[in-house]
Amino acid sequence: MKFILAPDSFKESMSAARAAEAMERGVRRAAPDADIVLMPVGDGGEGTMDALVTAAGGRTVETAVVGPLGETINARYAVLSDGQTAVVELAQANGLHLTPRDRRDPLRATTFGTGELIRVALERHPIRRLIVTLGGSATNDAGAGLLQALGADITDECGRPVGFGGGSLGAVARVDLSRLHPRLAEVELLVACDVRNPLVGPRGASRVFGPQKGATPDAVEQLEANVTRFADVIARDTGRRLHDEPGAGAAGGAAAALMLLGGRLVSGIDLVLDVAGFDRHLAGADFVLTGEGRIDDQTPDGKTITGIVRRANRFGVPVVAFAGAVRPGFERLYGEGLLAVFGITAYPCPLEQALAEGSANLATAVENAVRLLARAGRVSTSRIADRSGARG
Incomplete structure (x- = not known):
């Protein structure tokens, strides 16, 4: 049983x-003899x-950067074992998890970090490929901060930065990319x-993701107007129209900025599965167990579970998810290979408690699912653990 x-x-x-x-x-409690492959992933x-x-393989490097609300924090990037590839995770510097719930404000949050x-990755390492992973952001600035950190001049009518x-984008009058970091032209940017959301519109960054980051209804409309203005100025000054580009709305529009730098959007989960050799491990497997914080109507649109199912x-x-x-x-x-979905929270409780007990709840849910699969004859196993008198 694998x-x-x-x-x-x-x-x-x-x-x-x-x-x-x-x-x-959870699997070991139900089927102690199971063959298990651990493969944590990300999308x-x-x-x-x-x-x-x-x-x-590789290593991570820590450095001081500007956090979501302008504070100095320590964040990591990675250099993979080939020495030619660096990985920058937006959530490390400007992730939602870095901002307390009562301070979340996409009108102020920046991607500068x-x-x-x-x-830093470009200057310290002789890399030829740069992977920037998006998701989990606290921001809705369309990557303006990111561009500024890399040398772009984004100024108002008076020529001031x-x-x-996102609350400042309404003042943008000019976007000049002539002083971008020269190393950007020497790397492949992935x-x-x-997600495939456009930058603006009903399915754009502000209206779909803004409320998840703390934006009020009024703030959502302000962000939508400001990001649209920023996109208009980019189109006028660079010739690149990003408004409706699929995926440009990812990470509060940070994807749009990276596309402006020549970045090519790729499926995050497919990239990770390829590097991990997922297909090779599927040979002889009985089940794949996966999961994430939330499964809903956005899950089929390129999320982890969809990539794994396909x-x-x-x-x-x-x-089983x-x-x-x-x-x-x-x-x-x-209809694509997903057998079942299970929620892991066993009883009503405050969100903070559910988050704190997540690991224990997940182990219990997995144990119960594996027991059910085994009793239903879906799993061939020599031994199903008897925990009738066990606790935890």
Whole structure:
């Protein structure tokens, strides 16, 4: 009996690696003799850098950068074992998890720190490929801060640099890319993301993702107007129209800025699965167990679980998914190889408690699922553990 355990992170509860360990505990309780492959993954959001380092080898480097609200923080980037590839994770410098719930404000939040990570990686290492992973951002500045950190002049009518955050974009009058960091022209820039939303409009960055980052209804409309103005100025001054580009709305529009720098959008989950050799491990597997914080109507649009389901389906391996919250809209994945979905929270409780107990709850949910699969005859196993008198 072989299980591949390939969860993403459960946002604000546990990393992908910790989730994989919790899943392993659950499987071992139910089927102690199981063959288990641990493969924590990411789809471009928080934890993707660590997943790539785990899969490909390499090291992380820590440096001081500007955090989401302008404070100085320490953040990491990675250099993979080939010495030619660096990975910058936006969530490391400007992630939502870095901002307390009562201070989240996409009108103020900036991507400047992500640009600093890119600059340091370019200056310190002879890299030829740069992977920037998006997702889990606190920002909605369309990557303006990132561009400024890399040398772009983004100024108002008086020629002054505009301030941080999406709230300042309404003052943008000029975008000049002539002083961008010269090393940008020497690297292949890959942008790993998990959404296809455009920059503006009903499905754009501000209206879809702004409320998740703390934007009020009035702030959403201000952000939409400001980001549209920024995109208009970019189109006029550079000749590149980004308004409707699929994926440009990722990470509050940071993807648009990276596309302006020549970045090519790639599926974050497919990138990680390729580096990890996921297809090779599927040979002889009975099940893939995966999961993330939330499964809902956005899940089929390039999220971790969708990428895993489609890969596993090619090999006829069913997938069981787990999430902290399950909402309608994902059901079409049942026709692509998703066998079942389980919520991991066993009883009503405050969000803070659910997040704190996430690891234990995931282990229990996985144990129960594996027991059910075994009793239903879906798993061939020599021994099913008897925990009738066990606790925890």
